[in-house]
Amino acid sequence: MVRWEADAAGRLQHAAMSLYLERGYDAVTVAEIAERAGLTKRTFFRHFPDKREAVFAGAPAFLAAVASGVADAGPGAAPMDAVLAGFAAGAARLAEYAPYQRQVRALIASSADLQEREHVKNAAVAAAVAEALGRRGVDPLTARLAAHAGGAVFAVAYDRWVDDGATGDLPALLRETRDAMRSVLG
Amino acid sequence: MVRWEADAAGRLQHAAMSLYLERGYDAVTVAEIAERAGLTKRTFFRHFPDKREAVFAGAPAFLAAVASGVADAGPGAAPMDAVLAGFAAGAARLAEYAPYQRQVRALIASSADLQEREHVKNAAVAAAVAEALGRRGVDPLTARLAAHAGGAVFAVAYDRWVDDGATGDLPALLRETRDAMRSVLG
DNA sequence: GGTGTGATGTCACCCGGTGTCATGAGCACG
DNA sequence: CGTGCTCATGACACCGGGTGACATCACACC
16 A cells, blocks of 8 residues: 555654754754654655755645635625635634644744745745635735735734734734734724 | 954945845855855854855844834823834835845845744844833733734835835825724734 | 665765964054 | 054864765666
8 A cells, every 4th residue: 555654744744853953943953854854854855845844834724715715705795804804714714723822833933944934834824815806806005905904903913812822803803903903094 | 553454244245235136145145145245254254153144134224223213202102102213213224225125125025034034033023012011011912912913004005115116105104004904904 | 586765874965154274464563 | 663463354174964976787678
């Protein structure tokens, strides 16, 4: 059935995360990750484009969840409502891995390289949201503004949610934060 | 007077930019940059923390201009008005180098590495704006939201301004874009 | 059984980035 | 005048991320 031990990418990702958490991102080499997974450095780079990506394994699923959440919002929903619905859907996906997420966030906070990559992921989500809005017939300028505003609202609300122990009602926090941004805009 | 040829950092930065523009960011090595500047690879890394930073030489000045613009806004100005005043001040600084800026933006657009670094710079500006707002007595949550909203407004307005030939009235565009975001928020 | 396919191993290589020590021009101070 | 200090640079070795090229080998399919 399986010619080699199964799920090489999963094993590499797990080995990477556990080593990063044990010793810190910078102190771990790709060769060590591969060794723990019973593979070689070269194979690591066949499954991940670089050392950082092993930390962001969930990012594509999050992006997809947000984008479909935007696309699936009621046809009459205003752009910003669709965006928040999208982020709520993405957050629901994140919540499945809530305890794991805590570790991931702490890890990212500990490394400038990982923060840099996270900004790229956030930008990709914003771009995907803007594109999804475009397919809803929203004009590009409004779409970009709504996507960025939604990203900011989500970032702030998500931080508050995590700081409160990740037990509260995140969609409600999103709406509340949106209201705060609304009043900031005057 | 000068023991070595003067302004090593400036020569390195200029050599880097011209080589990047000639051959593309990825195709240039640090050793080549240093050689064109009449220095060595080791000396490049004494003046720049990494290969990317040679592209963002103006970033600290921009950040400082935005931050002081926020701080110097009239004491009665609402948070979002202070933020936009800050970005207008930063934009004025950028406009001094308008033709150069075009090349820099094209260069950044051509390299994923440079885009990644630019996101970090934008995040640093947002953090500085939020901190400046904090010193104005704005509560942290409002400050963060206003900083992010301002960053999004600036990004959109600046792109439009550049696309229109960088000749229009940027502060007016900023206000216009802010109004657009206001109406997006509903 | 022969043939192909695809994930992996092996090896050599490039380049970004760093630690360490040597060099040498100018400056201060006796 | 000369001695010694400072400090930007050079020289060199090294590490680790990332890639290209080729070999290998278990399995599938004919």
